Amino acid sequence: xxxxxxxxxxxxxxxxxxxxxxxxxxxxxxxxxxxxxxxxxxxxxxxxxxxxxxxxxxxxxxxxxxxxxxxxxxxxxxxxxxxxxxxxxxxxxxxxxxxxxxxxxxxxxxxxxxxxxxxxxxxxxxxxxxxxxxxxxxxxxxxxxxxxxxxxxxxxxxxxxxxxxxxxxxxxxxxxxxxxxxxxxxxxxxxxxxxxxxxxxxxxxxxxxxxxxxxxxxxxxxxxxxxxxxxxxxxxxxxxxxxxxxxxx
Amino acid sequence: xxxxxxxxxxxxxxxxxxxxxxxxxxxxxxxxxxxxxxxxxxxxxxxxxxxxxxxxxxxxxxxxxxxxxxxxxxxxxxxxxxxxxxxxxxxxxxxxxxxxxxxxxxxxxxxxxxxxxxxxxxxxxxxxxxxxxxxxxxxxxxxxxxxxxxxxxxxxxxxxxxxxxxxxxxxxxxxxxxxxxxxxxxxxxxxxxxxxxxxxxxxxxxxxxxxxxxxxxxxxxxxxxxxxxxxxxxxxxxxxxxxxxxxxxxxxxxxxxxxxxxxxxxxxxxxxxxxxxxxxxxxxxxxxx
Numbered sequence: 001x002x003x004x005x006x007x008x009x010x011x012x013x014x015x016x017x018x019x020x021x022x023x024x025x026x027x028x029x030x031x032x033x034x035x036x037x038x039x040x041x042x043x044x045x046x047x048x049x050x051x052x053x054x055x056x057x058x059x060x061x062x063x064x065x066x067x068x069x070x071x072x073x074x075x076x077x078x079x080x081x082x083x084x085x086x087x088x089x090x091x092x093x094x095x096x097x098x099x100x101x102x103x104x105x106x107x108x109x110x111x112x113x114x115x116x117x118x119x120x121x122x123x124x125x126x127x128x129x130x131x132x133x134x135x136x137x138x139x140x141x142x143x144x145x146x147x148x149x150x151x152x153x154x155x156x157x158x159x160x161x162x163x164x165x166x167x168x169x170x171x172x173x174x175x176x177x178x179x180x181x182x183x184x185x186x187x188x189x190x191x192x193x194x195x196x197x198x199x200x201x202x203x204x205x206x207x208x209x210x211x212x213x214x215x216x217x218x219x220x221x222x223x224x225x226x227x228x229x230x231x232x233x234x235x236x237x238x239x240x241x242x243x244x245x246x247x248x249x
Numbered sequence: 250x251x252x253x254x255x256x257x258x259x260x261x262x263x264x265x266x267x268x269x270x271x272x273x274x275x276x277x278x279x280x281x282x283x284x285x286x287x288x289x290x291x292x293x294x295x296x297x298x299x300x301x302x303x304x305x306x307x308x309x310x311x312x313x314x315x316x317x318x319x320x321x322x323x324x325x326x327x328x329x330x331x332x333x334x335x336x337x338x339x340x341x342x343x344x345x346x347x348x349x350x351x352x353x354x355x356x357x358x359x360x361x362x363x364x365x366x367x368x369x370x371x372x373x374x375x376x377x378x379x380x381x382x383x384x385x386x387x388x389x390x391x392x393x394x395x396x397x398x399x400x401x402x403x404x405x406x407x408x409x410x411x412x413x414x415x416x417x418x419x420x421x422x423x424x425x426x427x428x429x430x431x432x433x434x435x436x437x438x439x440x441x442x443x444x445x446x447x448x449x450x451x452x453x454x455x456x457x458x459x460x461x462x463x464x465x466x467x468x469x470x471x472x473x474x475x476x477x478x479x480x481x482x483x484x485x486x487x488x489x490x491x492x493x494x495x496x497x498x499x500x501x502x503x504x505x506x507x508x509x510x511x512x513x514x515x516x517x518x519x520x521x522x523x524x525x526x527x528x529x530x531x532x533x534x535x536x537x538x
Contacts (some may be wrong), residue, residue, distance in 0.1 A: 056423040078419035087287060087416045088472050097413055100424045105409045133471045134416075149420075 007034035007186045008072035008156040010055060015064035017050050024050040027064070027247055028213045032157075032190055034069065037183040039203035039219065040192045042231055046210045048192040052076065052159045055190065068157070072188075073101060075155035077146055079162050085134060085142060092117050092130040094145055098152030113152075120148035125174055140171040147175055158182060160191040164198070176202060196223060210234035257496045264496060267382035270393040271449050271488035271506065274458055277400035278442045279480035282456075282463025283473065284435065287415050291464065292346075293331075294456040296353040298443045300330030302360025302452050305377060310367045317388060319377075323444050323452070330356055331436060360452075380451030380503030382495065389448040396445040400438050407431050412473055450503040457507030458484050465514040468521020483513045 010032040017025040024047035032038055040048050053059040054066060056076040068074065075098075095117040096109060103109065121129055124144040129137075137145060143163065150158060160179070164172040180202070182189050193199050199206060199219060206222040208214040210231040215222040258265050285291055304326025308318040334349040341348075364377065376384055385393075404411075413421040414428035421428040439459075446455035462483035469479035491506030498505070520527045 053419075058419065058422050074423070076420065076423035078417065078423075082419050083417050084287075084415060088467070088470070088476060089412065089416055090472055093412075093472075094416070097417070097420065097424075100409075100413065100426060105406065105426070153424075 007188065008069045009034040009036070009188060010069070010072075010157060010190075011067045013065045013067070015054070015066060016062045017047065017054050017059055018062040019050070023047075023062075023211060023245070025054070025209070026211045026245075028209075029064075030207070030213060030216045032188055033205075035183070035186045035188055036205050037179070037189045037203055038191070038205040038207055039199040040190060040207045040209055041194070041196065041199055041223070042209035042214075043234060046231070046234065048209055049079070049161055051209065052161050052190070052192060055157075056159055072157050073153075073155040074157045074159065075150055075153045077150060077158070077160045077163055080139060080143060080146075080166060083142070083146075085137075087134060089134050090130065091121065091126065091132050091134060091137070091145055094134060095120050095148045095152055098149040098154075101153065101155075116152055117148075120151040121145075123151060124148045124178070139166045140168055143167050143175065144171060147178055151178070155187070157188045158190070160189065162192050162194070164193070164195065172198075199223070253497070254493060257493065263382055263385065264492060266387075266390050267385045267449055267502060268489065268492055270385045270390050271458070271492065271502075272485060273394045273397040274442070274446055274449070275462075275484035275488045276481055277397040277404075278446065278459040279462040279466070279484040280404055280477045281400065281435070281439050281442055282459040282461075283466060283476050283480050284411055284415065285439065285460070286463050286467070287473070291460060293349070294439055294443055294459050296349050297327045297331055297440055298447075298452055298455045299360075300353045300356040301327035301440075301444065301447075303356050303363055304329075304360075305447070305452055306360045306363035306367070309377060310363060320392065320444055320447070323447060324440065326356060327440050327444065331440065375501065376451070378451050378453045378503075379501035380447070380449050380454065382449065382492065382502045384448040393445045393448070396441050400442060403434060403438060407434060411435060450506060451501065454503040454507045457503070457510055458487065461507065461510035461514050462487065465510075465517035465521070468517040468523050468525050471523055483517070484510065487513055 012028050012030050015025060015028045016023055026047075028051075040051065042048055050059055054061060056074055058076075096113065098120075099109065099113055103113075118130065121127055124147045126141065126144050126148065129145075134142065134145070163175060167175070179189055179191070191203070193203070200223060203219055205217065206219040207216045208222050208227055208231055211234060214231045215224075215227045258268055282294070285294055301323035304322035304324070305319050308315070308322030312318045330349070330352045334345055334352050337343070338345040338348040375381075410421065410426045410428060410431040413424075413426050414431060418428055442459060443455045446458060450457060462480040463476075465483055466476040466480035470476045487506055487510035491509040492502060494500070494509060495502040495505035517525070519525060522528055
């Protein structure tokens with residue numbers, strides 16, 4: 001896992017995602033360039049998670065398109081809360097779930113795969129945790145475990161949904177190092193984040209989302225005071241009298 | 250000792266058949282039960298079994314005690330309740346468990362009404378509701394063995410996606426594991442296993458051998474695979490001991506097997522090494538680090 005072979009990007013064309021009739025992401029166009037490291041920020045309910053799910057192919061666009069370049073392998077890190085942490089499964093088995101794209105339901109796990117899983121666990125600071133049940137891990141350790149699974153998955157595009165929530169400073173520093181490593185290998189990383197200081201420090205690109213894309217570009221510009229104000233102005237509650245949107249689909 | 254434990258099976262062919270049938274069931278049903286527990290669907294199997302009752306009753310009214318027909322009637326009714334609940338809750342936005350409860354209560358009422366309308370002898374009703382070792386004839390035995398074989402084969406293929414889908418549905422979907430498809434296959438397996446238990450355990454208690462060992466198994470292992478082995482072991486023991494009890498105490502086979510399985514569960518809760526009550530009381534001093 002040195003330098004990555006095929007940098008892959010994602011292009012959005014006039015993308016609208018809805019829950020029922022309500023838009024969660026509204027007429028967004030732009031491009032996650034190959035090898036870019038982008039933070040997606042915005043108020044709660046701004047459509048960040050929905051966008052990530054759509055990029056992963058889990059949410060069908062109401063209109064517009066998402067195009068991945070080439071045969072990009074996409075990996076999603078769901079929010080920690082979406083996981084059944086009481087499920088009786090050992091850490092090494094969770095990490096080996098990352099092999100799914102290659103071995104699917106039926107093919108066997110080779111000794112080499114096992115080694116990779118062990119290396120991944122060691123890389124996230126969970127060496128020796130192979131046999132531990134997931135239920136005994138703390139929130140931070142569980143997040144480390146999911147990062148190990150991402151390591152094994154070896155994807156071209158990584159989608160991280162609030163990767164540093166409920167995680168202490170040391171853990172987020174360790175995980176951030178992995179994100180930087182992925183970026184250095186030429187992988188495309190897109191992360192939903194709330195900590196603007198962290199974004200300003202570590203993420204070159206930012207998509208400021210408040211249903212509409214308020215700004216998308218170099219972080220310093222995207223997070224300008226004017227843009228942040230605009231994002232805050234996003235109507236928190238939707239209007240009961242909202243009319244049908246007439247923008248071209 | 251021989252008279253108590255072995256003679257009944259040596260002397261009576263019908264009891265031998267019932268034993269083989271229940272052992273076959275014990276190999277497949279509890280594994281499904283483990284996944285039902287992990288998916289917080291412990292009551293689903295029960296609902297399916299009760300939902301199947303009107304189909305069984307109707308077939309009984311029309312054709313008498315004919316195993317294949319009873320089975321087919323139950324299959325249709327059970328699938329209607331299961332699929333209907335899912336479709337109805339999606340269409341109306343209600344909770345699936347509530348819709349399921351409504352449908353199965355309706356089905357249970359309908360089933361009991363149909364049986365009493367038929368006015369068949371009380372013995373027949375007892376057989377349908379509580380199971381009868383006499384009910385395990387050759388076709389029933391072939392059915393039970395066939396269902397167990399198919400279930401184990403499918404589970405062997407579906408194991409990884411099922412575990413993945415339970416543990417992290419979003420990841421499973423993103424990785425293209427087709428969790429929804431496997432979920433449907435899984436539910437179909439639950440239905441046929443419940444129905445294959447009808448003959449020996451009766452409609453009311455068909456799920457006993459599926460759920461009780463599965464619920465008990467979490468006290469014996471910390472991983473899904475270990476739990477599956479433990480559940481199968483407990484079910485095998487319960488089947489045998491239950492039939493012995495049924496024979497000597499002259500109670501129907503369904504309640505006898507379920508009682509033994511329930512006893513095994515209680516013992517597991519008490520002395521099971523994982524989260525058992527007794528091991529907690531005898532807890533050793535905490536480690537230094």
